[in-house]
Amino acid sequence: MESILEVKDLHVSFSVRGGEVKAVRGVNFTVGKGETVAIVGESGSGKSVTAQTIMRLIPSPPSKIKQGQVIFNGEDLLSKTNKQMEAIRGKDIGMIFQDPMTSLNPTIKVGKQITEGLIKHQNLSFAEAKTRGVEMLKLVGIKNAEARFNQYPHEFSGGMRQRVMIAIALACRPSLLIADEPTTALDVTIQAQIINVMKDMQERFGTSIIMITHDLGVVAGMADRVIVMYAGEVVETGTSMEIFKNPQHPYTRGLLRSLPRIDQRKDEPLVPIIGTPPDLIKPPVGCPFAARCDHAMKVCERIDPDPTHLSDTHMSRCWLQHPMAQEVQSS
Amino acid sequence: MSVKNELIPQASAANLTPEDFRQIGVDEKQSEVIQRESLSAWRDSWERLRSNKLAMAGLIVMALVVIMAFIGPMISKFDYQTNDLMNTNKPPNSVHWFGTDDLGRDMFVRTWMGARISLVVGLAAALIDVMIGVIYGGIMGYFGGRVDEIMNKFAEILYSIPYLLVTILLLVVFEPSLGTIILALTITGWINMSWIVRGEIMQLKNREYVLASRSMGAGSGRLLFRHLLPNAMGPIIVTLTLSVPNAIFSEAFLSYLGLGVQEPVASLGSMISSSLSGWMLYPWRMLFPALLISLTMLAFNIFGDGLRDALDPKLKK
Amino acid sequence: MSGPLIEVEGLKKYFNLGKGNVLKAVNDISFSINEGETLGVVGESGCGKSTAGRTILRLYEPTAGSVRFNGTDIYKLSPGKMKAMRRDMQMIFQDPYASLNPRFTVTDIIGEALDIHNMAGSRKERKKRVEELLDMVGLNPDHATRYPHEFSGGQRQRIGIARALAVNPKFIICDEPISALDVSIQAQVVNLLQDLQKKLGLTYLFIAHDLSMVKHISNRVAVMYLGKVVELAESEELYANPMHPYTKTLLSAIPVPDPEVEASKPRILLNDTGSGPIHSAKDGAASGDIYNLDNSSLVEVTKGHWVAIPNS
Numbered sequence: 020m021e022s023i024l025e026v027k028d029l030h031v032s033f034s035v036r037g038g039e040v041k042a043v044r045g046v047n048f049t050v051g052k053g054e055t056v057a058i059v060g061e062s063g064s065g066k067s068v069t070a071q072t073i074m075r076l077i078p079s080p081p082s083k084i085k086q087g088q089v090i091f092n093g094e095d096l097l098s099k100t101n102k103q104m105e106a107i108r109g110k111d112i113g114m115i116f117q118d119p120m121t122s123l124n125p126t127i128k129v130g131k132q133i134t135e136g137l138i139k140h141q142n143l144s145f146a147e148a149k150t151r152g153v154e155m156l157k158l159v160g161i162k163n164a165e166a167r168f169n170q171y172p173h174e175f176s177g178g179m180r181q182r183v184m185i186a187i188a189l190a191c192r193p194s195l196l197i198a199d200e201p202t203t204a205l206d207v208t209i210q211a212q213i214i215n216v217m218k219d220m221q222e223r224f225g226t227s228i229i230m231i232t233h234d235l236g237v238v239a240g241m242a243d244r245v246i247v248m249y250a251g252e253v254v255e256t257g258t259s260m261e262i263f264k265n266p267q268h269p270y271t272r273g274l275l276r277s278l279p280r281i282d283q284r285k286d287e288p289l290v291p292i293i294g295t296p297p298d299l300i301k302p303p304v305g306c307p308f309a310a311r312c313d314h315a316m317k318v319c320e321r322i323d324p325d326p327t328h329l330s331d332t333h334m335s336r337c338w339l340q341h342p343m344a345q346e347v348q349s350s
Numbered sequence: 351m352s353v354k355n356e357l358i359p360q361a362s363a364a365n366l367t368p369e370d371f372r373q374i375g376v377d378e379k380q381s382e383v384i385q386r387e388s389l390s391a392w393r394d395s396w397e398r399l400r401s402n403k404l405a406m407a408g409l410i411v412m413a414l415v416v417i418m419a420f421i422g423p424m425i426s427k428f429d430y431q432t433n434d435l436m437n438t439n440k441p442p443n444s445v446h447w448f449g450t451d452d453l454g455r456d457m458f459v460r461t462w463m464g465a466r467i468s469l470v471v472g473l474a475a476a477l478i479d480v481m482i483g484v485i486y487g488g489i490m491g492y493f494g495g496r497v498d499e500i501m502n503k504f505a506e507i508l509y510s511i512p513y514l515l516v517t518i519l520l521l522v523v524f525e526p527s528l529g530t531i532i533l534a535l536t537i538t539g540w541i542n543m544s545w546i547v548r549g550e551i552m553q554l555k556n557r558e559y560v561l562a563s564r565s566m567g568a569g570s571g572r573l574l575f576r577h578l579l580p581n582a583m584g585p586i587i588v589t590l591t592l593s594v595p596n597a598i599f600s601e602a603f604l605s606y607l608g609l610g611v612q613e614p615v616a617s618l619g620s621m622i623s624s625s626l627s628g629w630m631l632y633p634w635r636m637l638f639p640a641l642l643i644s645l646t647m648l649a650f651n652i653f654g655d656g657l658r659d660a661l662d663p664k665l666k667k
Numbered sequence: 668m669s670g671p672l673i674e675v676e677g678l679k680k681y682f683n684l685g686k687g688n689v690l691k692a693v694n695d696i697s698f699s700i701n702e703g704e705t706l707g708v709v710g711e712s713g714c715g716k717s718t719a720g721r722t723i724l725r726l727y728e729p730t731a732g733s734v735r736f737n738g739t740d741i742y743k744l745s746p747g748k749m750k751a752m753r754r755d756m757q758m759i760f761q762d763p764y765a766s767l768n769p770r771f772t773v774t775d776i777i778g779e780a781l782d783i784h785n786m787a788g789s790r791k792e793r794k795k796r797v798e799e800l801l802d803m804v805g806l807n808p809d810h811a812t813r814y815p816h817e818f819s820g821g822q823r824q825r826i827g828i829a830r831a832l833a834v835n836p837k838f839i840i841c842d843e844p845i846s847a848l849d850v851s852i853q854a855q856v857v858n859l860l861q862d863l864q865k866k867l868g869l870t871y872l873f874i875a876h877d878l879s880m881v882k883h884i885s886n887r888v889a890v891m892y893l894g895k896v897v898e899l900a901e902s903e904e905l906y907a908n909p910m911h912p913y914t915k916t917l918l919s920a921i922p923v924p925d926p927e928v929e930a931s932k933p934r935i936l937l938n939d940t941g942s943g944p945i946h947s948a949k950d951g952a953a954s955g956d957i958y959n960l961d962n963s964s965l966v967e968v969t970k971g972h973w974v975a976i977p978n979s
Contacts, residue, residue, distance in 0.1 A: 206711035206876065208916055233850055236924050237922050240923075277853065278854075280925075289854040289883065316370065343366060562830065566757070566779060
C-alpha cells in the first residue's frame with residue numbers, strides 16, 4: 020500500500036521543573052492511503068503528543084522535538100515554517116479534537132467556521148463555499164442543514180457539535196484526518212453515531228485516518244491497523260485482527276484481559292495490570308513495561324528490546340519474541 | 351547458575367545468555383514508588399515564585415523600602431520636624447543627602463518618614479480590607495441564596511457611591527488623622543475583596559472534596575476554615591498585595607489635596623504637594639518622594655503579578 | 668444476602684431553573700438494595716444518576732420521597748442524628764483530581780472522617796489507623812505525608828476509597844469511580860472494590876456509564892433515562908434479555924473489543940435528544956422524552972425484571 024504519512028524515530032520532550040519529561044521516545048509508524056490507523060495507549064503514553072507533533076500544534080516551549088522526521092506526501096513536516104504549516108493544516112491534514120464544546124469558537128456561526136477554510140485554502144467565493152459547507156453538514160447527518168448553517172455552536176448538542184467538527188475538518192477534502200479521542204467526551208449512543216459518520220466519510224472521500232483513543236472497543240470497530248503505545252514507545256503494531264486475536268506484547272494482552280466484555284456471560288474476575296506507568300522524567304533503562312509485566316525476565320530490566328517482526332504487519336517489541344526466551348520457557 | 355554479565359544496554363549488539371531469560375517476579379510495591387520529590391502546594395508555589403526573577407526583584411525592592419522606612423530616619427542625625435531656617439531649599443549634599451525643604455528640614459529623613467506613613471496606611475488599609483472582605487465575601491459565597499442576594503445588593507450600593515465623595519466627607523467631618531485616612535480608605539475598599547472571596551468560595555464549594563467532607567458529616571466551620579478558605583488563599587493574597595499600592599496611592603492623593611496627614615508629619619503625597627510651588631527651582635524636593643512612591647507601587651505590582659502566576663493552582667502537573 | 672439495607676421510594680429531586688422551567692433530575696425513582704449486594708445504576712450524562720446518588724446520601728435535600736437505611740428514614744433525622752448516620756453511608760467520587768483537597772496530606776485526607784466523628788484517639792492511633800487503611804487499599808504507607816497531586820489517578824482513587832472506609836461504613840455509593848481512570852487501572856480499582864466488599868461485607872450502589880463494567884460488578888442493574896428508571900433486573904438477565912427500547916439502544920451501542928463481533932453487530936441508532944430532563948414552563952414535558960416516560964410506570968414483567976411501560 021502506498022503510504023501517505025511516515026513517522027520516523029520521533030523523540031519529543033517537555034521541560035518541567037526538575038528535569039525533562041521524555042514523552043515520545045523513538046516512535047516509528049506509517050499510514051497508508053485510505054487506511055484507518057488507531058494509536059492506542061493510556062494517558063501519558065505519548066499518543067496525543069505524537070498526533071500534535073504531526074500537526075505541529077504542540078506548544079514549544081515547553082515541548083521540544085528532539086529528533087525524527089514526519090514525512091507527509093514526501094515532505095518532512097518538521098522542517099516546514101509556521102507559514103507553510105498553516106497552508107497544510109486544514110487543507111491537507113484535518114484534525115478533530117476530544118471536546119466538541121471547546122474546539123468550536125462559540126462567538127462565530129457554524130457556517131462561517133466551515134467556510135473559513137474553504138475560502139482560505141481553495142479560493143472559493145463565499146457563495147461557493149456556502150454550497151459546499153451546507154453539503155458537508157448534510158453529509159455528516161445534520162438535518163435542516165441550510166438553517167443550521169446560520170446557528171451558533173451553543174445551539175447544537177454535544178454529538179451534533181462533533182459532527183460539525185468533522186464537517187469542518189473534512190471540508191477541504193484533506194488526505195489525512197487526525198482524530199484525537201473524538202468520542203471520549205460523548206455518551207455511548209452518540210459515540211456509535213459519530214463512528215458511523217466517520218466511517219461513512221472515509222468511504223466517500225478515501226481519507227486516511229489516524230485515530231487516537233484509549234477505548235479498545237472503538238478501535239475494534241474502526242481501525243484497519245493498530246499501534247499500541249506505552250511510556251512513549253510503540254510496543255506493538257498489527258492489523259486489528261492480529262492485535263485483538265493474537266496479541267503478542269504482554270501489555271496489549273494485559274489491556275485486553277483487564278476489560279470486561281459485555282457479550283460474555285461468564286463472570287471471570289478481571290485481570291488487572293498491576294502498578295502504574297513509569298514517570299518519564301526518569302524512564303527505565305530496560306523495557307518500560309518490565310516493572311508491571313508478569314513475564315518479566317532478567318534481561319528486560321537491563322535492555323530495551325528491539326522490534327521483532329512476526330509478519331509483514333505484526334511487530335512486537337518484547338524479549339519474549341527472542342528465540343532464547345522461548346527455549347528457556349519451554350525447558 | 352551464576353553467569354556474570356557485563357553487557358552494554360544495546361539490544362541488537364547484546365550478547366545474551368539463557369540466564370538473561372529467566373523469569374523474575376514483579377514487585378508490586380516497587381512500581382508504586384513515587385519518583386519525584388515531595389512538594390506541598392505552598393512549597394510548589396514558592397519554588398515557582400523564586401524562579402521568577404522580576405517578581406523577586408519586586409520583593410527585594412519592597413523589602414528595602416520597608417527596611418529603610420523604619421531605619422532610614424534613625425541613621426541620619428536630623429529629625430523630621432526641626433526647622434533650620436538658615437538652610438532652606440538646599441540641594442542634596444554630604445550633610446543633607448536628599449537636600450532640605452523650604453523650612454530647612456532634612457529631606458532624607460522626611461522622605462523615609464513619609465514612606466513609613468504611606469506603608470502604614472497602605473498595609474493597614476489592605477489588612478482591614480482583607481478581614482472584612484473575607485468574612486463578608488465568605489458568608490455570601492458559602493450561604494448563597496437569599497443571604498447572598500441581600501448582602502450583595504448592599505455591597506453594590508456602597509460601591510456605587512463615589513469613594514472620593516465619601517472620603518472627603520469623612521475627612522471634613524472628622525479630624526484628618528492617620529486613623530481617619532485608613533477608615534476612609536477601607537470604607538469601600540473591602541468590597542472588591544469580598545467579591546473575589548465570594549466568587550472563589552462559590553466555585554470551591556461545589557468541588558468534590560468539599561462534597562466528600564460534607565458526606566462525612568463535616569460542619570460549616572470545618573468546611574470554611576479547613577477546605578474553602580485555605581484553597582481561596584491564593585487569590586486573597588494576590589488581591590491583598592495589589593491593594594497595598596492602591597491604598598498608598600490613594601493616601602498620597604488625599605495628602606496631595608491637603609486632606610491627608612497634617613504638618614509637621616510628612617507623607618509622600620503631602621511632600622510632593624508642598625514642593626509644587628518651587629519645583630522648577632528645587633526639583634529634588636519633588637524628585638525623591640515621587641521616585642520613592644513610584645518605585646514602591648511598581649515593586650508591589652510586579653510582585654503581586656508574580657504571586658498570581660505562582661499561586662495559580664495548576665497542580666495537575 | 669439478607670433483607671434490604673437501603674430502600675428508596677418515590678425519590679424526586681427537582682432543580683428550579685427560573686422562568687418556570689424545572690429540571691427534574693431525579694423523577695420518582697424507587698428501588699431497594701440488599702445487604703452485601705451491589706446495585707448498578709447506568710445511564711448517559713444528564714440522566715440523573717449522580718444526582719440520585721447524592722440525594723440518597725442527603726448531600727442534596729430531596730424534593731419528595733424517602734430513603735430508609737435499615738428501616739430509618741434518613742430525611743427525617745435531626746442534624747445530629749444525620750451526622751452519626753453518615754458513619755454508615757459513604758461515597759467514592761468520580762474525579763480523583765477534584766475529590767481530594769490539594770492542601771491536605773494523605774494522612775489528613777483519610778483522617779478527616781476520624782476527626783469529625785471523634786474516632787481518631789491519640790495522634791499515634793490516628794496515624795496507625797491511616798497506615799492500616801492505606802495498606803488495605805494497596806498503597807505504600809510511607810507515602811502518607813505526601814500531597815494528592817504527587818499520585819497517579821489510580822493511586823488517588825485508592826486514597827478516596829481509603830477515606831470512605833475510615834469510619835467503617837456499611838453502605839458506599841460509588842459515583843463513577845473508574846470513568847476518569849485509564850483502562851489498565853480501572854480493573855485494579857474494580858477488583859479492589861470487590862475484595863473490600865467480600866472482606867468487609869459492604870453494600871454498594873455503583874453508578875457508571877460504562878455498561879460492561881457495571882455488568883461485571885453488579886448483582887442487579889437499573890437503567891436510568893431522563894431522571895427515571897426505565898428497566899431494572901438481575902445483571903445477566905438485563906444484558907441477555909433487554910426489554911425497554913432505550914436499554915436495547917444502549918446495549919447495541921457499546922463497542923466490543925473484538926473486530927469480528929464489531930463487524931457483524933447491528934446497531935440501533937438513537938436520535939439526538941433535546942435538552943434533557945428540563946420540563947419547560949410551556950408544555951410541561953421534557954424535550955427528549957421519546958419513550959413517553961412521563962406516562963409510564965415500572966412494571967414487574969417477569970420475576971425481578973422491571974420495565975417502564977406506558978400507562979394505557
